[in-house]
Amino acid sequence: MRVLIAGGGTGGHIIPALAVARELEERHGAEVLFVGTPRGLESRLVPNAGFKLELIKVGQLNRVSLQTQIRTLFDLPLAAVSCFRLLWKFRPGVVLSVGGYASGPAAAAALLNGTPVMALEPNAMPGLANRLIGRHVKAAAVNFPAAGRYLRNAEVTGIPVRPEFFSLPAPPPMPPRLLIFGGSQGARLFNNTMPKIVAELFQAVPGLSVLHQSGPRFLAETEAMYRASGADPLFWSVKPFLDDMASRFAWANIVLARSGASTVAELAAAGKPSLLVPFAAAADDHQKRNAEEMVRAGAAAMLEETDLAEPKKLLEVLTGLLRDPERLAAMSAAARTQAHPDAAQRIAAKLVQLAKRP
């Protein structure tokens, strides 16, 4: 059986797709091919994970300038032709649309040539590509029941997470270690706020280590701010992107993060206590909904972006959490109750069921 996985852009689109791809290959002996764009994170993550990737040229349509929209509209016919050629060459039994740049033309081409299409949607409000094809897909896997309104035959499976997150060794409780990351692109808010409090945080929590992912674009400036903070450089490090996130999770006692869908699913899978700061500009404020679910379960604490306008607030909350190993242990157990360990399995099984036999 051959499966084409279409889409990408951010880690949030591509990382769950990799978990499904692994399941398809290992359990069902399927041949998996990804189609993405050179600009998306897939161009690095997919080959690194050992899967084949075809690249097509297509830009963004949603929430970009008119100029970019016009350029994308001009590119679309060419992108569609590339997708038809790819479908003809690879002859997939089924296409999985994971949202993001390449998923639109690839799913549209598949629908036109009669290949069954399934959608995977991590957010409560689907992105443009999945909304456009939503009524025509054979089935959909969603994380939030609300997304099911836009997608035919939707089933709540949760977000697929790579298996290693479910069986991480626990770190020693003391001295504590704090992992900070802002989703696949980094978060300027964390980059700008943490250096303002890190020296005081080290005083309040002796022995604390901090690992901060800045996003590739902000490495130099973030590192410079940490250096200027006066905090002992033996205890902090700034990295542009963390390739092996599972082992970083294993290292950390607590995580300060955005609440993108995959991030939250991974925190749940790993049973990691977290302090979540939703990205306020995310479509329909969906990151806040993700964070609220974790807070309700007792798995996370949440601060809003506006709270960080006063860096002292972040200092206070982090200090309280880091000094309270018992509370962290309770949050860890609560986080695990939010995990969906069978999401990848269920999605892969559905794809096998939908696939057209040659």
Ligand SMILES: CC(=O)N[C@H]1[C@@H](OP(=O)(O)OP(=O)(O)OC[C@H]2O[C@@H](n3ccc(=O)[nH]c3=O)[C@H](O)[C@@H]2O)O[C@H](CO)[C@@H](O)[C@@H]1O
């Ligand atoms: C700004 C924005 O619109 N973000 C959206 C985007 O976020 P983004 O791509 O950041 O989304 P997620 O939080 O879902 O996923 C981030 C993924 O990147 C991985 N990672 C991150 C940093 C790093 O250094 N290394 C690494 O491997 C994380 O482990 C995780 O698997 O897609 C998500 C899923 O559609 C949405 O919920 C988010 O709202």
